[in-house]
Amino acid sequence: MKLALFLLFSLPFTVFCQSGDNLFIDGFTFTLNDTIENGISMVAIDIKQGRNTYITSLSNEDGKFQAGLSLGHVYTIQVSKRGYYSKSILIDLTGIPSSDAEGGFLMELRFSLIPDTNKKDRRLLRKKPLGICSYNA
Secondary structure (H helix, E strand, C coil): CEEEEEECCCCEECECCCCCCCEEEEEEEEEEECCEEEECCCCEEEEEECCEEEEEEECCCCCEEEEEECCCCEEEEEEECCCECCEEEEEECCCCCHHHHCCCEEEEEEEECCECCCCCCCHHHHHCCCEEEEEEC
């Protein structure tokens, strides 16, 4: 059983877990100062299942957050804060055999947020997810 994560950028992030969730996300949002990762508080965490909002939250004072997602759905997770470029990742939890899902999965996500100093060209960061996660048997 494999849960593959393909990322184009470092993505820190966390999610809230509830009974019945099969994927537990432990997340971190940060900005990089030289080689030191500084957590960013009050980052908006928006998780959508299709077009519907599934979870809305904020990162804590250390930049951390947690969530739980149910298998069988596709989710888009977006992190955003004024003064930084928004980032998103697509997580596809469809097609996972129930025998592999027993006990659930844990995923650590890290979103490195970039200060928005160049307001001219945001197209690359806004059009498509910066990463895609899916199950590979």
